Amino acid sequence: MNRGLPLRFAAAAKSYGEVQALKPTDLEVRDGEFLTLLGPSGSGKTTLLNLAAGYLEPSGGRIFIGERDVTDLPARRRNIGMVFQNYALFPHMTVAGNVAYGLTVRRRPRDEIARRVAAALAMVRLEEYGSRRIQELSGGQQQRVALARAIVIEPDVLLMDEPLGALDKQLRRQVQLELRRLHEEHRRTTIYVTHDQEEALVLSDRVAVMRDGRIEQLGSASDLYDKPVNAFVAGFIGESNLLPAKVTSLEGGEANVAIGAFAQNATVPAADGLNPGDDALLLIRPEHVRIDREGLAAEITEVVYLGELTAFHLRLAGGATLWGRQITNQALQRGMPVKVSWERAAARIVPKD
Amino acid sequence: MKRRHIETLLLLAPAVIFLGLAFVAPLARLFSLAFTDEAGMFSTFSTLIDSEVYRRVMVNTFLVAFAVALITVLLAWPVAYILTRLKGFWFAFALYGVLFPFWISVLVRTFSWMILLERNGPLNRFLINIGITDKPLSLLFNDTGVMIGMVHVLLPYAILPLYGAMLRIDQRLLLASDGLGAGLFDTFRRIYFPLCLPGLVGGATFVFLLSLGFFITPALLGGSNAITLSMLIASFINDRLAWSLAAAGSLILLVIVLALLAVTARFLPFGKGVYAR
Ligand SMILES: Nc1ncnc2c1ncn2[C@@H]1O[C@H](COP(=O)(O)OP(=O)(O)OP(=O)(O)O)[C@@H](O)[C@H]1O
Numbered sequence: 118m119n120r121g122l123p124l125r126f127a128a129a130a131k132s133y134g135e136v137q138a139l140k141p142t143d144l145e146v147r148d149g150e151f152l153t154l155l156g157p158s159g160s161g162k163t164t165l166l167n168l169a170a171g172y173l174e175p176s177g178g179r180i181f182i183g184e185r186d187v188t189d190l191p192a193r194r195r196n197i198g199m200v201f202q203n204y205a206l207f208p209h210m211t212v213a214g215n216v217a218y219g220l221t222v223r224r225r226p227r228d229e230i231a232r233r234v235a236a237a238l239a240m241v242r243l244e245e246y247g248s249r250r251i252q253e254l255s256g257g258q259q260q261r262v263a264l265a266r267a268i269v270i271e272p273d274v275l276l277m278d279e280p281l282g283a284l285d286k287q288l289r290r291q292v293q294l295e296l297r298r299l300h301e302e303h304r305r306t307t308i309y310v311t312h313d314q315e316e317a318l319v320l321s322d323r324v325a326v327m328r329d330g331r332i333e334q335l336g337s338a339s340d341l342y343d344k345p346v347n348a349f350v351a352g353f354i355g356e357s358n359l360l361p362a363k364v365t366s367l368e369g370g371e372a373n374v375a376i377g378a379f380a381q382n383a384t385v386p387a388a389d390g391l392n393p394g395d396d397a398l399l400l401i402r403p404e405h406v407r408i409d410r411e412g413l414a415a416e417i418t419e420v421v422y423l424g425e426l427t428a429f430h431l432r433l434a435g436g437a438t439l440w441g442r443q444i445t446n447q448a449l450q451r452g453m454p455v456k457v458s459w460e461r462a463a464a465r466i467v468p469k470d
Numbered sequence: 471m472k473r474r475h476i477e478t479l480l481l482l483a484p485a486v487i488f489l490g491l492a493f494v495a496p497l498a499r500l501f502s503l504a505f506t507d508e509a510g511m512f513s514t515f516s517t518l519i520d521s522e523v524y525r526r527v528m529v530n531t532f533l534v535a536f537a538v539a540l541i542t543v544l545l546a547w548p549v550a551y552i553l554t555r556l557k558g559f560w561f562a563f564a565l566y567g568v569l570f571p572f573w574i575s576v577l578v579r580t581f582s583w584m585i586l587l588e589r590n591g592p593l594n595r596f597l598i599n600i601g602i603t604d605k606p607l608s609l610l611f612n613d614t615g616v617m618i619g620m621v622h623v624l625l626p627y628a629i630l631p632l633y634g635a636m637l638r639i640d641q642r643l644l645l646a647s648d649g650l651g652a653g654l655f656d657t658f659r660r661i662y663f664p665l666c667l668p669g670l671v672g673g674a675t676f677v678f679l680l681s682l683g684f685f686i687t688p689a690l691l692g693g694s695n696a697i698t699l700s701m702l703i704a705s706f707i708n709d710r711l712a713w714s715l716a717a718a719g720s721l722i723l724l725v726i727v728l729a730l731l732a733v734t735a736r737f738l739p740f741g742k743g744v745y746a747r
């Protein structure tokens with residue numbers, strides 16, 4: 118099966134006058150990889166995607182698809198498949214007409230078009246819908262037509278800009294799994310934009326976290342979760358407690374830090390780019406906060422039942438607060454005095470920004 | 471009958487009564503005249519259809535209306551497109567340029583054309599000066615003059631619906647087409663043009679229908695060399711006092727117009743969600 122081609126950004130950048138929508142960026146998407154761009158609004162995700170697609174001209178740098186330098190090629194000569202947030206389906210054509218479009222304008226023979234359209238519709242489970250009008254489809258069905266239309270041309274790279282943004286939560290879940298299945302079957306190089314971190318973790322081989330036109334960190338889901346490079350990434354992926362701490366010494370990837378809130382020193386894994394004396398932030402994930410026999414004195418200020426898990430909010434003696442999470446235990450109650458411990462090896466000291 | 475229905479009827483009544491008295495009744499009276507000729511019920515129609523003159527006028531009217539609609543739409547297209555591209559001051563400027571003629575009486579505009587198109591008028595002098603022609607062209611009192619005047623008056627009726635249709639086209643559809651590998655011509659032919667079609671057909675239909683019934687402009691710019699149906703009907707009444715012939719002529723025109731509308735209505739966006747995003 119066609120796996121698609123790798124896509125490479127070499128210092129590609131885009132600015133609008135003073136605004137740097139994308140700062141010079143190096144990025145390599147491997148062939149067959151599912152890479153997600155994750156970041157807050159205005160962080161440059163769409164800009165990066167549109168540069169890859171050819172809808173925007175970079176103001177610097179080069180872009181390669183496979184061995185080919187496509188920087189100066191318009192979208193129509195790049196062999197990409199694009200899925201827009203609002204699908205951009207052609208309202209005056211049927212479902213089959215939409216899916217066939219890319220093949221029709223490539224002047225493929227009629228029987229080949231019919232065959233490939235049928236296969237693409239089957240792939241997104243819309244075999245029966247070929248002759249429907251676009252207006253007669255639900256949001257989720259339209260989304261699948263958009264996907265079929267992009268895939269049927271066997272693009273070298275598949276690009277999707279918040280394709281599930283318009284769907285309700287339950288449907289999103291379902292379509293996410295569908296996308297995952299399709300990707301596993303076809304292994305097409307894919308760049309996917311979302312600002313839903315859960316979606317990013319479900320779908321991706323790697324995730325690029327973006328902020329202010331820059332990729333802050335690129336890595337697998339577990340890289341980002343366990344080893345965030347800074348407080349922004351730590352805060353963006355998963356739940357986190359971030360406590361001010363001062364680096365007193367560094368050695369072999371670990372740092373000794375003074376934690377004001379706990380009135381104690383501890384040795385924890387350290388992110389890059391820290392120096393002794395720096396004011397930094399200590400990251401402790403809620404699942405690494407434990408109610409224990411001994412440890413720091415605290416009071417439970419809130420208990421949130423999440424089903425299998427229960428989250429609890431603690432106020433420490435010094436006034437600092439922490440979120441914790443553990444297997445549901447009926448004994449936890451608001452106002453209860455407890456002792457708290459935390460797992461040092463799973464914590465991490467990260468630069469403030 | 472349910473109470474709601476009675477209320478609806480009561481609410482509609484004033485409008486229905488007004489339309490009935492002021493529009494439907496006179497129209498019915500007019501058309502009944504068509505069947506009241508002494509020579510027999512349908513004699514007016516056979517007179518008209520047997521008359522060589524009437525047939526020529528009829529055909530000429532439709533040809534002129536068709537040509538006017540075609541020229542108007544061709545001219546309206548670039549204007550409407552440019553309107554969608556302009557912003558701020560230039561947009562307002564261009565839009566007022568399109569709408570401004572609406573505020574000047576058709577009579578004034580038609581007289582202006584008479585002056586411009588005269589044998590020794592500015593246009594002919596200009597054409598002679600730049601050497602396009604050495605004899606003055608006859609631009610007045612023929613179909614050319616009629617068409618120039620009508621195109622000018624009717625242009626906004628084509629520009630506005632077309633502009634509306636173009637404005638509603640989602641730009642991302644064009645990007646999507648491009649991304650799927652379509653060249654500029656394919657994108658135009660398969661996406662942009664079909665989505666403009668309702669506006670185009672709407673504008674062309676307006677212009678065509680309005681030109682069929684145009685009176686002042688053809689009467690002044692065409693004179694007796696370019697008689698249209700409306701002029702003929704007017705002359706039945708004014709010169710020959712033949713009310714039944716005038717009524718029959720009007721009825722034939724109306725039937726043809728309704729038939730045409732029925733055909734083009736398929737393309738018009740009467741709540742069909744053609745543009746639904
Ligand atoms: N045409 C433009 N002119 C000027 N600035 C622009 C233009 N397009 C985008 N920008 C700016 O570039 C930055 C990045 O925009 P971009 O659309 O890539 O963000 P995004 O990450 O896709 O955000 P969202 O999640 O809201 O879609 C923003 O600050 C935006 O204001």
Ligand SMILES: [Mg+2]
Nearest residue numbers: 162163164278
């Ligand atoms: Mg965006």
